[in-house]
Amino acid sequence: MSHHLFLLSPSDTPIYSLTHYSTKLPQSTSSSLSSNLPTWSTSAFAGTLTALSGASSATQSHHVQGGSVRMGGGQDRHVIQMIANASLDVIEDVMRKESAMYLKSVDKFNEWTVSAFITPGNMKFILLHETKNDDGIRSFFHDVWELYVKTMLNPFHTAHSPIRSIVFDTRVRASAKKYL
Amino acid sequence: MQQPHPRFSVLSGSSLSSAEHLSPTASSTRFSLPSATSINTALGTPKPGLRPNIYDRNLNKTRTSEVSASAFAFLFSEVVQYTQKRVSGINDLERRLNTLGYRAGTRVLELMVWRAESSSKAPKREIRFLPALMSIHTQVWRAVFGRPADAIEKSVENEDEYMIIDNDPPIERHISVPKDMNQLSCSSFTAGVVEAVLDGLGLPARVTAHHTPTQQFPSRTTILIKLDKSVLEREEILK
Structure with a gap:
């Protein structure tokens, strides 16, 4: 099971992206969830996506626990990016009408659900996920928001410059591990 | 630092x-x-x-992080002098101060809202113009200057123009503008902050500062907000 995070600047330039492979599935903490959705990631939809991307998504270059198919990190990366980009239309429609920062499940594409978080400065965090995990994603976005505000306070950082801080990356990964 | x-x-x-x-x-x-x-x-x-x-x-440590007014006055005087050496006229100087304010404003907005909303379960943004204007008048002014601004006015002639009025802007307290430059308002920096906040909230506008002295308040300043047409159209739809 994987998650894909994109941080987009107000002009929709990607300034940070992260692919996170959840190891929570085999653990007891989320066993109820995984028993409800036993073969989600290897469902027929995954095959559709593979066909769409024209590439094999089952490239096992990275060993993943639980034997789930590794998605989005290899040759089908551009499909993931396309889904994230396509969701921007929906997000921009919704964010004009709703004042909530956390927009849960704003868009769907095959097995991917798109959740977003809009900061007051019009920064967009987009997360592609396969399972429902509202509270986890809310907490994750909250952490990313705090880290982003801290990055933003750097006078050498502008809204359009990519985030290359190692500490930022480490913290986001740690938070992803904790909540996703 | x-x-x-x-x-x-x-x-x-x-x-x-x-x-x-x-x-x-x-x-x-x-x-x-x-x-x-x-x-x-x-x-x-x-x-x-x-x-x-x-x-x-911790981003919430505000009590110990206040900046002394004299240190800021010194810094700001250097900012104005530095900028003045690199521009060709008053308009250019105001534009540059506005740009500098804009950079500060993007951070003010993010940090201010984070402090206000991060403890809430469902954080909110402002999407309508009038509440946003109110929050600039009170919250932004309080975050930046430590007190709310003095008034908000709506232009009678133009429906896309709004004004925020500060009777004694703290950043101009130690500035006396020479007579031959009386067009200049150093509050252009503040105008930049306001512009950044509005822009961030998706309400693009052109913001300028004007010196409008009265008998009682010699350094009274008006921050004039001229909204983009798209904002008015959207407000009309959302009504």
Whole structure:
């Protein structure tokens, strides 16, 4: 099971992206969830996506626990990016009408659900996920928001410059591990 | 604030001595700032002398992080002088101050809203113009200057124009503009902050500052907001 995070600047330039492979599935903490959705990631939809991307998504270059198919990190990366980009239309429609920062499940594409978080400065965090995990994603976005505000306070950082801080990356990964 | 010298190489287009002057580590010995060490100990740095990473710091510590007005007045006077040397006229100077304010404003907005909303379960943004204007008048002014602005007015002639009025802008308290430059309002910096906040909230506008003295308040300043057409159209739809 994987998650894909994109941080987009107000002009929709990607300034940070992260692919996170959840190891929570085999653990007891989320066993109820995984028993409800036993073969989600290897469902027929995954095959559709593979066909769409024209590439094999089952490239096992990275060993993943639980034997789930590794998605989005290899040759089908551009499909993931396309889904994230396509969701921007929906997000921009919704964010004009709703004042909530956390927009849960704003868009769907095959097995991917798109959740977003809009900061007051019009920064967009987009997360592609396969399972429902509202509270986890809310907490994750909250952490990313705090880290982003801290990055933003750097006078050498502008809204359009990519985030290359190692500490930022480490913290986001740690938070992803904790909540996703 | 207390980075070692290498970071300042960005600024060292001038001589080395001026780079040293700019460096807070050098100046802390010169002016013996007592707070510099206490900040380090209060935050519990792992290694002495090493500055805590921004990612380790708490964004909600506001009480100890107030800046002294005289230090700011000094900094701002340098900003104005620096800018004035590099421009060709008053309009250009105001535009540059506006740009500098804009950079501050993007941060003010993010940090201010984070402080207000991060504890809530469902954080909210402003999407309508009038509440946004109100929050600029009170929250932004309070975050930046420590008190709300004095008034909000709507233009009678043009429906896309709004004004925020400050009777005694703190950033201009120690500035006296020469007679031959009386068009200039250094509150253009504040206008930039306001513009950044509106822009961030998706309400693009052109914001300018104008000196509008009265008998009672000689440094009264009007921040004029001229909204983009798209904002008015959207407000009409959302009504």
